Amino acid sequence: MLKRYIERFSWVDFLLKLFQVLALAAIVIGIFNTLSVARYSSDQWVTLIFAGLAQGSIYALIALGYTLVYGILLMINFAHGDVYMAGAFTSVFLADSFALSGFLASHPVLAILILLLVAVTVSMVLNVIVERVAYRPLRGAPRLVPLITAIGASFTIEYTFRGLYGAEFHAYPTVPALSGIINIAGYEIPRVQIVVLVAAVVLMLGLYFFVERTKIGKAMRAVSEDKEVARLMGINVDKVIMITFAVGGALAGAAGVFNGLFRPQGVFFFMGFIPGIKAFTAAVLGGIGNVPGAMVGGLFLGVFEAVGPNLILEGLGIPAVNQLRDAFAFTLLVIILIFRPQGIFGERLAEKKA
Amino acid sequence: MIKTLQENFRIILRYGLLGSVIALYLTTIGIVETFAQRNLVGTSVSLGHVFLVFGAVGAGFLVTRAMKEHSASIAAAASFITGMITSILLIILTLVIQVFVIQAAGQERVFELRSMFVNLSPSLVEFLTFGQGLVLGNLLFALFSGLMGLIGSSFVLLPENWRRAWINSLIWVLGLGLFSENVAQIVRELFSSSLNKVLFTNKALNPVAAIVIFVITFAIGYFGINKKTRAKWEQMPESRRKRGRTVLIVLSVVFLLVLPWTVGLFLSQALFIIGLYVMMGLGLNIVVGYAGLLDLGYVAFFAFGAYTMGILTSTGPLGRSDLTFWTALPFAVLVGVIWGLLLGFPVLRMRGDYLAIVTLGFGEIIRILALSNWLAPLEGGAQGVLHIPHPKIFGFAMDSPQSMYYLVVLGAVLAAFVTIRLRDSRLGRQWMAMREDEDVAEAMGINLVQTKLLAFAIGAAFSAMSGAIFAARLGNIFPHSFNILISINALSLIIVGGMGSIPGVVVGALILVGLPEMLREFAEYRLLMYGILLIVMMLVKPEGFLPEATRKRELRSGKEQFSDQVARSES
Known part of the structure; x- marks a missing residue:
């Protein structure tokens, strides 16, 4: 036993193991330090967790687009973050005029539904165009090639929208019906976070049933199992791929509106870049290609990113942890990809990728 | 009808x-x-x-x-x-x-x-x-x-002759109009400003001059002068062609040396930036073009080089030592290599798109860390590192774009030399075998760990070197300069030029970095054009404008280019 272990010993594995142990140790020490001095009250933790859940539900919606596309084409749709931006950026202008006319205050549900419809349509159409122009002609090309067009598509979309709508930030107007606080079990949670979380979960459940129960969903699963066999079974593979991109784009567009509703920072042409990488992290976290995994991964990432810097980094004595929130999420991405690339639940694609 | x-x-x-x-x-x-x-x-x-x-x-x-x-x-x-x-x-x-x-x-x-x-x-x-x-x-x-x-x-x-002449003269007239300011500058330095007045009015080509140029270029295109000289060159005996090439090499070296003095300060700065990107492109070319590892966090090494140079030589409060540019340069490169190994190590087991996204993550992490207050006592945080002295040579400060241009040309030639030697070496062949198929390469007895790490380290070294020169030229560096767009820039230029091709890197840098530097109006649409170019290149010409395989054929047909000549003089 030991002999075999020594024979198989490699420096790479050893150092990676060492790195893993060090990372774990840092996390444990950080958590221990933070909790032992009781820096934050439980109220504050709950606030952080709910903010994280709402943010995470947005990541999850974007992550679903990555996961659906990866499940079928085995490629990262780099432009997906920008598809999300396109929907959010387009409907912000409509939201502004709704706010000016008072429509948003008088009929909030209808107004938000219209905003969602606009954003979903824009993102959906854009994602389908990207697929048609940049990915479809390259089926069967070496894997580096569609990856590079995806990067190109990402920058094309960003700077197209910069040209169209300008480079300024545009903030979504506040919706009177969504402001305020809901009291849940003694904790005060902003109403908009609950609404976003619930709406996102409803959308995700809808998608789950779409994929699992409808005929098109079945075709999507068949194509992701084996394109050639699916084609032999009479499935129009190109059409299924197009629908996949449309569904992914639609979810990203909805995520864009939700993001605008609860984050006051505003939208601009480069806003999709970082959420795009984070949503990809979420998709990998849940096992890329795995639909429920992406949902759980997104929620987990949101909470982890909200709580983690305060919980772990502060315990390690690092100042100004809020600046490092993004870096923290990316570190999680790197660590997951290195040590568990198949994600928390995903075994499905592990053999397929090899 | x-x-x-x-x-x-x-x-x-x-x-x-x-x-x-x-x-x-x-x-x-x-x-x-x-x-x-x-x-x-x-x-x-x-x-x-x-x-x-x-x-x-x-x-x-x-x-x-x-x-x-x-x-x-x-x-x-x-x-x-x-x-x-x-x-x-x-x-x-x-x-x-x-x-x-x-x-x-x-x-x-x-x-x-x-x-x-x-x-x-x-x-x-x-x-x-x-x-x-x-x-x-x-x-x-x-x-x-x-x-x-x-x-x-x-x-x-149009029939062949007419078409060639027509396209030829369109390109000439529009091109001259487009670069009117730059051409005017060169004409002023070389000839006289009176010629300038004849050619250009209000930063555009004079209509009369445009017609004259159109007619001349049309005639040249129609009578096929270009074609005839090429045919003549083909017919020459080998010995004379060899002599001709030597003359061309000397001429192009002289051309490169006097270039900054004829084009003025502004274009010299553009040339400097082109050179910087050639250096970075050559490094990324090793990682992406030869070893086939798509690295999107390449800017991280550029940042390491720049920050090392800044911290080691700065006369401001952040300066840690009083090294000069020349003594700090090896350290900057060394730091780049070490980080190339450190960041290359965890991704050894990764391929394709996962590798791309992890390196992208690395690049962003480094940028965020550079911005943070946590590391600010070391490298200045958002304020950056200030007061980095210009390099000095024999007591003469290289503070003009022209002198830095020579430095960067030297660096680029060195990088090209190293790249060519590596490409033709055992290591280069190992890289290419790995690029084609990792599993087969490993089965052939290639040590993947070592090969990959060397690719990362050498690529990082070039990037760190250009980062160090960048820091010394600017005098102040800020974390905002080291964003993902630099990686995308470098990646686009090697893809447009042709992955794995050294003249391709130069051409790519000229097109993607040089053109936008000359045409300031492009600034806003620069990245849009990169994006479109990346897609179009991959759809139409995935091998790039100057692909490696046809390189030799091009050499034989007598199309001369500076880096080609470096290549030939070595092989």
Whole structure:
């Protein structure tokens, strides 16, 4: 036993193991330090967790687009973050005029539904165009090639929208019906976070049933199992791929509106870049290609990113942890990809990728 | 004739609408109007016009090519109709602007079109209708688009000689108009400013001069002077060709040496940046082009080089030592190599897109850390590192763009030399084997760990070196300079030039870095063009403009290029 272990010993594995142990140790020490001095009250933790859940539900919606596309084409749709931006950026202008006319205050549900419809349509159409122009002609090309067009598509979309709508930030107007606080079990949670979380979960459940129960969903699963066999079974593979991109784009567009509703920072042409990488992290976290995994991964990432810097980094004595929130999420991405690339639940694609 | 056109109307309509969408796209994202101020010939032809007619010319070209089996007159008529069709969406656009922007001005409205689409301005209507009012202007515009469709068809229909001459002179006139400021600068340095006045007025080509140049270049193209010299060169005996090449090498070295003194300060700075990107591109070329590892966090090593140089040599409060540029440079490169190994190590087991996204993550993590207050005591945080001295050589401070240009050319030549030696070595062959198939390469006995790490380390070394030079040139560095766009820049230029090809890197840097530096108006649309270029290159010419495999053939046909000569003198 030991002999075999020594024979198989490699420096790479050893150092990676060492790195893993060090990372774990840092996390444990950080958590221990933070909790032992009781820096934050439980109220504050709950606030952080709910903010994280709402943010995470947005990541999850974007992550679903990555996961659906990866499940079928085995490629990262780099432009997906920008598809999300396109929907959010387009409907912000409509939201502004709704706010000016008072429509948003008088009929909030209808107004938000219209905003969602606009954003979903824009993102959906854009994602389908990207697929048609940049990915479809390259089926069967070496894997580096569609990856590079995806990067190109990402920058094309960003700077197209910069040209169209300008480079300024545009903030979504506040919706009177969504402001305020809901009291849940003694904790005060902003109403908009609950609404976003619930709406996102409803959308995700809808998608789950779409994929699992409808005929098109079945075709999507068949194509992701084996394109050639699916084609032999009479499935129009190109059409299924197009629908996949449309569904992914639609979810990203909805995520864009939700993001605008609860984050006051505003939208601009480069806003999709970082959420795009984070949503990809979420998709990998849940096992890329795995639909429920992406949902759980997104929620987990949101909470982890909200709580983690305060919980772990502060315990390690690092100042100004809020600046490092993004870096923290990316570190999680790197660590997951290195040590568990198949994600928390995903075994499905592990053999397929090899 | 009309019957054939009717039969082919679907094709005509399809290409016409495609051209129309392109024209509408270019107009609404603001390219047309932004460049309308940039005059090419006199005050009548601007760069905006070129972009405006792009859709019409392209559609005319495609339609003519699609209808090749019909007679020339039918194809020409079809292209004219196609050109007219391309104007439809823009005519609608002018009406929309007229109704929703111009007439709506001053009224209280809940929704303003212009607050959404920022480029739909009244002056755009003016530009699109040639200032002739909506009715007459739009009629003129439709006719104009039709004519442009005809021009597009002329690229297919004209006989060989005429076509070559026609394209040749178009390129010359438009090119001279485009670079009028730069050409004027060179003409002023080399000849006299009186020639300048004849050639250029108001930063554009003089119409008369344009016609003269057009005729001259047309004649050159028509009589095929270029072709004849090439044929002559082919016929020469080997010994004379060899001597000719030596002369060309010497000439190009001299050319590179005197270049900054003829083009002025501004272009020297552009040349400096091109050189910097050539160096980075050569490094990334090893990682992506030879070893096939798509690294999107390449900017991290650039940042390490720059920060090491900054911290080691700065005379400000962050300076840790009083090393000079020359003694700090090896340390900067060393730090780059160490980080190349450190960041390369965790990703050894990764391939393809996972590798790309992890390296992208690394690049972002490094940038965020550089910005943070946590590391600010070490490297300045958002304030950056200030007061980095210029390099000194024999007591002479290299503080002008010209002197730094020499430094960067030296660095780039060194990088090219190292790249060529590595490419032809055992290691280079191992990289390429790994690029083609990792599993097979490992089965052939290649140590993947070592090979990959060396690729990362050497690529990082080049990047760190250019980062160090960058820091010494600027004197102050800030974390904002080290964003993902630098990685994308470097990646785009090696892809456009041709992955794995050294002259490709130079050409890519000239096109992707040099052009935007010269044409400041491009600044806003630079990354848009990169994005489109990346997609188009991958769809049309995934091997790049100067692919490696055809390199040798090009050498034999006598197309000379500086880095080629470096290549040859070594091999």
